[in-house]
Amino acid sequence: PKKLPQKLPQKPPKSQKTTPETAPKNPKNPQNPKKLPQKLPQKNPKSQKTTPETTPKTTPEIPGDPEPGLLPVSLPVYSQCSQFGSQFTPSAPSPSQCSQYHSQSLPVLPVSLPVYSQCSQSLPVLPVSLPVPPSAPSITPSPSQCSQFLSHYGYRGRDSRSNLHVLGSGELVYFIACVVVLLQLPARRQRHYLRHSDCVRCLAVHPDRLRVATGQAAGVDKDGKPLQPIVYIWDSATLQTLQQIGLGSFERGVGSLAFSTADQGAFLCVVDDSNEHMMSVWDCARGTKQAEVKSTNESVLTVEFNPRDSSSIVSSGKSHVFFWSWSGGALTKKHGIFGVNGTGLWGRAWGWGLGFEIGESGAGQTRAHEGSVFALCRRRDGTVLSGGGKDRRVLSWSPTLELLHEVELPESFGAVRTIAEGPGEELLVGTTRNALLRGTLGSGFTPIVQGHTDEVWGLATHPNCCRFLTCGHDRQLCLWDGREHALAWSLALEDTGLCADFHPGGHVVAVGLLSGRWLVLDTGTRQLLAGGSDGNEQLSVVRFSPDGTFLAIGSHDNFIYIYSVAEGGRKFSRFGRCTGHSSFITHLDWSKDGRFIMSNSGDYEILYWDVAGGCKLLRNRFESRDREWASYTCVLGFHVFGVWPDGSDGTDINSLCRSHHERVVAVADDFCKVHLFQYPCAPSHVYGGHGSHVTNVRFTHDDGHLVSLGGKDTSVFQWRVLPGDSA
Template sequence: MELDIDDVSAGSSAEYPDRVSVMEGRLQLQENEITLLKSSLADALRRLRLHDQLIPLLKQQLIAGSGKGPEQDVFCRGAHPPHHHQEPPERGPPGPQWLHGEPEFSPPDPNLGRTSLHYPGGMEPPVEKLELDWVYGYRGRDCRANLYLLASGEAVYFIACVVVLYHINNRTQRHYSKHTDCVRCLTIHPDKVRVASGQTAGVDKDGKPLQPYVHIWDSSTLITLQQIGLGTFERGVGSVAFSFAVTFLCVIDDSNEHMLSVWDCAKGTNTNEAVFTVEFNPNDSTNIITCGKSHVYFWTLSAGSLTKKQGIFGKYKKPKFIQCFVFSLTGDVLTGDSEGNILTWGKSPGDVKTLGKGAKETFQIMRQTRAHDGSVFTLCMLQGGALLSGGGKDRKIIRWSADLAPERECEVKDTCFGAVRCIADVDGEELLVGTTRNAILRGTFSDGFVAIVQGHVDEMWGLATHPSQDVFLTCGHDRLVCVWNTEEHKLDWCTTLEEYGLCADFCPNGAVVSVGLSTGRWLVLDLQTKDIVSDYTDGNEQLSVMRYSTDGSFLAVGSHDNFIYIYNVTESGRRYSRYGKCNGHSSFITHLDWSKDGKYIMSNSGDYEILYWDIAGGCKLLRNRYESKDREWASYTCVLGFHVMGVWLEGSDGTDINALCRSHNERMVAVADDFCKVHLFQYPCPKPKAPNHSYEGHGSHVTNVRFTHCDSHVLSMGGKDTCILQWRVKRGGTGDSGGDRLHSSSSTSTSSPEP
């Protein structure tokens, strides 16, 4: 740069040395950055050449039986990940290995002209492992006949890929977790020990289909007795039923043909209508009943083949759906339909006048009983011959005598529980009621019902753990904000918002929690009173991350409008004032973390970008990311960063990991991926292909994961499966690294209050 001395006035001559020194300093900084970029490019090219040279050598060593390759130095790949409109390098590691943020640089060596990169940490999986401790939730919104009581006193039901055995008096859980995708149906054997559960089809991480099947297992030992139907069913298994003769299992799949098969006696035959449920006649195991869309079929099993007869509605209006049925003590079939009626079916001799000589017997309606306003969702036969029915629209439970005279009724008054989906008899008086809004109620006609199991009913994304208590918060598309207790395994309270929540964070004092909503609005709730103490709006797009600084003096709000809004926090988290705005990302904000001193922020965005911000200096973007190489972070939830490079699988596209969380002791990283799995890595894990422990249980993409305040548990939430899994951290355990989830966990809490 040249300066014309003649243009410099005498009055400014005194300032000249200062201006020159400033310009020289800027020029030096630019030269340093250029040097770093050149060295990075040279190192990348060197490694590519070395990679091409090593491939033949490695192949030779593998052939020769050697498992070790030559040692090689590792150098930085680049100073900045590409934006969403840029393409990844044509050569080099695929996926997020080029997406990661700033590596930890050592000081540049002027003699080498390059920057060395040192990997902290080893290549070992963490000594800690996870074991399934508790399952929050129940799938009642779209499944039928999915709640039973075992001889052990345990209620058996399912959610996601887990079948839960919940002892209703001892408040303990055990888990059958051998399914590879969402469980969709369940039945218990007449001996009340054996259980059959069927799952839906799925896909693996490569998009290849996983076939559905049925497991038959022992509820006392949780040992799988038989796996049937692999390669036979399509889409999933819709309904299963045991025969009373112990010999047969009847299965209906979810294909277009709704194939009915009896195992192990028949290959199967087809029905062409939507089928809801199937049962064997308790008095005759060669007789099978199915019902569904406008039909009831009576099947006969003989010599390995099935024949069917359709129930005749005659003078009665044919309902749109027949939802459920039971067998009376006299052998009649009672069905509940979408018109609110209970129909009694029986055998009638063939009508010779209509069908001619040789007409065979038919199954016709003997009686129609008006039961509910809206659909009859479930029927339950009691031991003495009395009948229970559950309604959809009216949410009523009615007890009927053996001759179908109404005796007693009650209503599930709290609308947040939804309609009656399923009823299980406990002792003739006490009942378990599964509802359409994913709750299980316990009670009697006299005393009413309270919830013993509750859950979300729509996709969940927001998860936050309390800084000092065994408490966590969840929020989702159902507009519910729920606060749970990890020690007592219950819902403390929940409230319904006007919009759905997507993110949350507790203030470090633990008294309030902030929740980000889908409209750019965010609320601050008092943890004790549930009152909204603050209400603000930033932009008009959804918020994706809320994060307090370590001392609680700042709150950072990450939005889909590409900005991070910074607020001053006063009055113990009850008052907020805008401090500044971080402007520099070219896509929506996904994750962010504060430094331990509360002065800086690290953030990720939807275009796989990682940026650093000087908050104390006025929310300025730090363009020289080298300055952040040794900065300590109070939390680590950013999925892109040097310290967590190893969590990404080779070939990942950048969306395969939805969330991660470093433990408070900075020894572990829990990862939520897009393939229904939770992973546990050692921290830091910067090396590619870092070893880890993987755990299954969710039935959809895992949207979030968090450690509890003392690192005793990991919490993970599924998206569409509406399931929250609580994993116990086993330090130095010797269990299966793949996560054997056959574990019993106890709780001493009382019934959870109604929200």
């Protein structure tokens, strides 16, 4: 509607149930004349399970006349059926129109939080009231800024190969999410190549050990349109891009890369992730395609040039090995031959033969590993290293296949994914559980990089030092040292960890699980101090009060459970339960005096609670507009509704965090981005690097750093926050 209705529909009495006969009628809307459905199904946030217990239990009510000091904000309604109606995005009320609700005119930002319906046309707007502070702070459009990554925690070893190399500078090069990491040891100093717009999938190092080629997946943009995969060739010393290869030529992504070696790296071989796994050869200097051919419909896992002849290439993958000859712009292949029992492989494409056997020991056979062999590495002294994908062993072989050494990796690190030779006798090993290990065959291996192996959701920063805690779907609870840029300790949980929070003292942490249980652990000894369960629905938020006397637990059963805390976070007793939400709890915050709670739910409610007064729902939200909050992580509220872009889905923002000095707001969204706003919200800075939805963000204790978590990319980023002009 172009104008604000003169009178909003009346809200039915609380004792009267809302039915189709008693429900208020919609204001006339020439663009969307359809009536509201009798019941609007709610949409749950992404990555959350929808069960009968977690779905909203009541139909959303249409508020009546706004209370004094409440600003009406329009939430558009969308359609989910095949005949998708046109989006209805109303204009925000003008300051003059808002004056009838508040004595002072305020700048208004449009908000579009959709409610989903099942009809074929878009529906009119549901007005929602937000409490307006008596004096809105001025908005300064120069928020603080994040520098490039200070540190990156993790390594992509679970589903990629040949992704760990040692450069001529001595740095290790590997990747995770959209970032290529160059790690200097022993200082643990990191540099990052940040040109990629989606997850990096493969990596190759030029024979000069200076230039690097990296390829990425296709991905999609914010509007769901596919992005084109590409390969970048770049200088590892300056981090400058030297050449881009194949924009518009690859499908889905780039799976394998290899530089030629016989001609000093003049050519690059690329295999994409299309159905036919197209193989192409490119001139590195000119960026032009020299040859292309369909390779196979099976997965291709690796490709290499013959080190003595750049016209010969070998590729291998699921159930195949192909030997390719490149001549006159054409690629022709010959098949490798497997033995009768699949135990042997022979190829004579280049005038020489390679044979090996995997299976039971017998005449002429060498029993190497149980299960698959994921890695082979030829050392400078001529010996060969092999890594097992099931037995977690690294074996050293003589040129005559005599076993020289063997070492078994600890089970917690997973199987061997790749092996690289370091200086002297040192070896680097990447594992399937996203760890990088360093050591020798004689002394064993120790981790230098560790990370999560599945989606990461829970995040809490220490109140007194630069440490933070993460948990996720891999059932690992990890404490990270933000100054040393390393894992302090990790602990296996009984179930998926979804949320966490430190006690104000810093020596105790609470963790919420998917099963509905909550745990309290000593961060020093890692001992379990307390725990409990108030149902079987997953927990979405746990939060200590500022003075540490209460613990609030938000559940998917629509309740907030309050516990009294004693003995410095070591003793807990049930205090009460906040009842009133009609959908699962998503976020909550405590007031600075520790008496009140503000909470959000899955159906976009904003409710306020008097905890000290007996967990009572404050129905007059006018009383809460002046209240100061110790933290601000709720994604709905007057001070933060400007973070929502026009036309956004109500689940597009996964996490929000206000800095401790109350000048900056960080936002994690579903489009792989981290946003930094001035508080209250103004135009933002936007930062990429994650390769999937960003699940959580938190500032460290001194606001000097920001930590962000990735979903499917399993990444943990630590950013340095630079003050803006007004910060």
